[in-house]
Amino acid sequence: MPDTFDLMEFLPYRLAILSERVSRRLATDYERTHGLTVAEWRVLVHLLRVEAVSVRDIRDYANLDKPKVSRAVARLEEAGLVKKRRGSGDGRLVAISLTDAGRATMAEVLPAAQDVEARLLSALNATELKTLSRVMEKLHAVLDADPAARPRTHVPATENPDQD
Amino acid sequence: MPDTFDLMEFLPYRLAILSERVSRRLATDYERTHGLTVAEWRVLVHLLRVEAVSVRDIRDYANLDKPKVSRAVARLEEAGLVKKRRGSGDGRLVAISLTDAGRATMAEVLPAAQDVEARLLSALNATELKTLSRVMEKLHAVLDADPAARPRTHVPATENPDQD
DNA sequence: GAGAGATCGTTGCATTTGCAACAAAAGTCA
DNA sequence: TGACTTTTGTTGCAAATGCAACGATCTCTC
Numbered sequence: 001m002p003d004t005f006d007l008m009e010f011l012p013y014r015l016a017i018l019s020e021r022v023s024r025r026l027a028t029d030y031e032r033t034h035g036l037t038v039a040e041w042r043v044l045v046h047l048l049r050v051e052a053v054s055v056r057d058i059r060d061y062a063n064l065d066k067p068k069v070s071r072a073v074a075r076l077e078e079a080g081l082v083k084k085r086r087g088s089g090d091g092r093l094v095a096i097s098l099t100d101a102g103r104a105t106m107a108e109v110l111p112a113a114q115d116v117e118a119r120l121l122s123a124l125n126a127t128e129l130k131t132l133s134r135v136m137e138k139l140h141a142v143l144d145a146d147p148a149a150r151p152r153t154h155v156p157a158t159e160n161p162d163q164d
Numbered sequence: 165m166p167d168t169f170d171l172m173e174f175l176p177y178r179l180a181i182l183s184e185r186v187s188r189r190l191a192t193d194y195e196r197t198h199g200l201t202v203a204e205w206r207v208l209v210h211l212l213r214v215e216a217v218s219v220r221d222i223r224d225y226a227n228l229d230k231p232k233v234s235r236a237v238a239r240l241e242e243a244g245l246v247k248k249r250r251g252s253g254d255g256r257l258v259a260i261s262l263t264d265a266g267r268a269t270m271a272e273v274l275p276a277a278q279d280v281e282a283r284l285l286s287a288l289n290a291t292e293l294k295t296l297s298r299v300m301e302k303l304h305a306v307l308d309a310d311p312a313a314r315p316r317t318h319v320p321a322t323e324n325p326d327q328d
Numbered sequence: 329g330a331g332a333g334a335t336c337g338t339t340g341c342a343t344t345t346g347c348a349a350c351a352a353a354a355g356t357c358a
Numbered sequence: 359t360g361a362c363t364t365t366t367g368t369t370g371c372a373a374a375t376g377c378a379a380c381g382a383t384c385t386c387t388c
Contacts, residue, residue: 004213005209005212005213005274005278006213007206007209007210007213007225007226008225008318010209010277010281011186011281011284011285012183012186012187012190012277012280012281012284013206014300015179015182015183015186015187015300016183016186016187016227017227018179018183018300018303018304019176019179019180019182019183019184020183020227021304021307021313021314021316022175022176022179022180022303022307023176023179023180024313024314025307025310025312025313025314026176028312028313029312037374039374042171042177045169045171045174046171048169049168049169049170049171054336054337055336055337055338056335056336056337061171061172062171063180063181063184065375065376065377066336066337066338067337067338067339067375067376067377068374068375068376069337070337070338070339071338071339071374074338090335090336090383090384091336091382091383091384092335092336092337092382092383092384093336093337093383094336094337110169113174113176114169116176116310117174117175117176119306119310120175120176120303120306121175122306123302123303123305123306124299124302124303127295128295128298128299128302131291131292131295131296131299132295132296132299134292135288135292135295135296136178136179136182138287138288138292139182139186139284139287139288140182140185141287142283142284142286142287143185143186143189146189146280146283148189148192148193149185149188149189149192150185150188150189152185154172201344218366218367219366219367219368220365220366220367229345229346229347230366230367230368231345231346231347231367231368231369232344232345232346233367234367234368234369235344235368235369238368254353254354254365254366255352255353255354255366256352256353256354256365256366256367257353257366257367258366258367
């Protein structure tokens, strides 16, 4: 056992600290102004991009488990930001979509979130951002190859499909 | 409101996903083999480096809130991995330290954690690692300048104190 | 088309979490 | 010294979490 193990230099810990700090900063805005949780925020964000989706779609895309999505959607429906109808076709699926109020809420909330991201990004130059993306993808790839790691729910489209 | 907002490209979200995935992979080992939670693991790791510390020290160093540290220590004491005595001197402080059993547990658990980290690091070359560190520090710096962000509990020693 | 198996979404439940309140001890200042 | 404030660690409590179980629906196979 090394007598010099420093948590502050341990990559997983450093990632966790940074990620948590950024998340909390973001949540500060939409939580205070609209009482949204992280799960609810992610659901709404996903709904911005698609017409109507199932719980499973949201779970995969937003990296949340089923109960979390289910309850987030329930609260959002209660709040009138989202509407839910039973799917035509497959009777198990639920078609979840934004209401006008939901879209209005996102219009109020998104700019602040994008502003936080913009400030983060503005601290990096083009090379750094590119390297960061590559590094994050490489770290994911290590976990992809690790049977003990949870699989990714959403693998990004490969830019270079022609590699080994 | 942009009609093209992709969560998958949103930096805070990408950080959260990667960080959570790495954390879970790590926790897999020490949780399954020794029933340790993340908080307990962090407490033990911190105790590896110091003789005896207070709850506050651990809170600052391991980025956990007071109740979490307090309860983690209570469980670890219950399990015999840690001992707690009232501080000589300041009567409020508690002196928390590892027992032999605690050291033995860490000797069993640390290698797996370091192995996970080593595999992650081995996917990066020297430049990438250095850039990653610099980028993470820059992102922290953005939050340091943001009054709405939670302050860092533990600011790293500056290598270059002579920059604007 | 009947039955076995898989999938979808919800709910139950024990545990954990975050935050505030609290008692005990130290520090402050007259 | 004595009142007031601050700090330390623990506890209470409402809410969130993770996981398994469940009913409902679909699919596949014979």
